[in-house]
Amino acid sequence: MCGRYALTLPPEAMTTLFAARYEGPAWPARYNIAPSQIILIVRADEEGHRAIARVRWGLHPAWMKEPPGAKSMINARCETAAEKPFFREALKKRRCLAPADGYYEWKREGALKTPYFIRAADNAPLAFAGLWERWRDQPSGTMVDTAAILTSQAPAETAHLHHRAPVFLRPDAWEAWLDPRSTQQTIALLIEAAIADPPPLVAWPVSRAVNSPAHDGPDLILRV
DSSP states (O other): OOOOEEEOOOHHHHHHHTTOBOOSOOOOOEEEEOTTSEEEEEEEOTTSOEEEEEEEESBOOTTOSSOSSTTOBSEEETTTTTTOTTTHHHHHHOEEEEEESEEEEEEEETTEEEEEEEEETTOOOEEEEEEEEEEEOTTTOOEEEEEEEEEEEOOTTTTTTOSEEEOBOOHHHHHHHHOTTOOHHHHHHHHHHHHHSOOOEEEEEOOGGGGSTTOOSGGGGSOO
8 A cells, every 4th residue: 555655856857757747836845745635746737738736645535525535545556446436527527646755655564563665776766646526515616636555566676565556657648647538448458558567666675754744854864
C-alpha cells in the first residue's frame, strides 16, 4: 500500500516536468503527507490540457451520500479497480498522476515496525498512477475533489518491506493515462507495462517520528 509520502518539488518545477499549468497557492515542501490531507495531482482539465490540482487524499465517489471521511479510500488495487464500483468510473474517465519524491513503508519484525523511505535510485521524481473523483454536497452544493493512488504487487527491491507498492508511470505513459478517451484495454496495458518495468528503487530506514502526521521535516527522510 501507500499510506505516507513526500513531495518537495515546488509547483514551478512540476509545471515544467509535467507540462501542466498550476494556479493554486504556493506548495511548501512536504515530507510526511498523510491520508485526508491535501495533495497535488496532475490531471486533464475540461479542455484536455494538463493541470495541477489540489485534492483531498482519499477517493470518495460522487454517489456517496456522506461527505469524505472514514469511508474514503486512499489506495485502489490495480487488479480489481476496473470491477469495483468504488473505483470503476474513475478508472474509466478520471485518471491522474500523483507526483512524489518518494514514499514510506513499514517493515514488520516481530512486534516491531521500522519505517523506510523509498525513492527512485536516480533521485528523480516519481509519478504514481492515481484516480480522482468529485463529490458534491447536495444541500450546499459544496464540491470536494478527492484522489486515490493505484497499487500493485511490490517490485523486487521493496517486496521485503511490504507486498504492495504504488504503480509507477514513466513519462512516455503519462499522455495516454491522463487522456479520458483512452480505452480500458489501453489502460490495462499501461498498468501491465508499469508493473513489468518499474524504476530502480532504493530504500533505507528512517526515524519513527514519521509515524505521527504531526511531524513534517527533512529529518524524516534521513537514514538512521
